[in-house]
Amino acid sequence: MSAPAKKLGPKGGAGKKGFAGKKGGVGTKKGKGAAAQVTETNLKHRGLFSKDLKFIMYGYGDTATPYKETVDLVEDIVVEYVSALAxxxxxxxxxxxxxxxPEDLLYLLRKDPHKFARAQELLRMNEEIQAAKKVYDDDEKLLPEDF
Incomplete structure (x- = not known):
């Protein structure tokens, strides 16, 4: 006997799985995702990160001038993710x-190796910048005021 054929959804996908291929993953109709929820926090910060997000999106393969709606959606998702994480x-x-x-954030990111490594790298860079600023400020104090 042959195995039963897999039921395909209306767009050729199998069943009600999300885009990620897991039940309850991205793109499922189960619950409201970050994209569907536009909170008051998102509206307060709308447009604050759009310039940076355009460059990031371009770096990851989008066009140089993405649609404003796309940038707004990505911004809503990012703000919602960072708010939930905080x-x-x-x-x-x-x-x-x-x-x-910072250790509290690192604890939450510990299971995602890419995010965890990036967060550690940013913390190290921040420490180096603070140390360099301190050296610069100390050197500036040693210089005579009048030449």
Whole structure:
């Protein structure tokens, strides 16, 4: 006997799986995704990151001038993700005195090796920049005011 044929959805996809190929993944109708939720936080920050996002999108293969709607959608998704991540980090920090530290974010990113490595790299770069600023400020204080 042969195996039963797989049922295909209206667009040729199998069943109700999301674009990522997992149930409940990106693109499913299960719950509201970040793209469907436009919160008050998103509206306050709308357009704040659009210039940077255009360059990032271009770097990842989009056109040099993407549609405004596309940039707005990506911005909404990014703001929603960062807000959710910050809320989770604050909830985790509440038991430790309520102050969120970089380690709280690293803890949340620990299962995603790419994001975790990038976050560690950014923290190291920040430390180097702070050290360089301190050296520069110390050198500036040593110079005589009048020549």
């Amino acid at each position: 809320h989770k980090a604050m909830a985790g920090a509440a038991g430790k005195g309520g102050r969120m530290l």
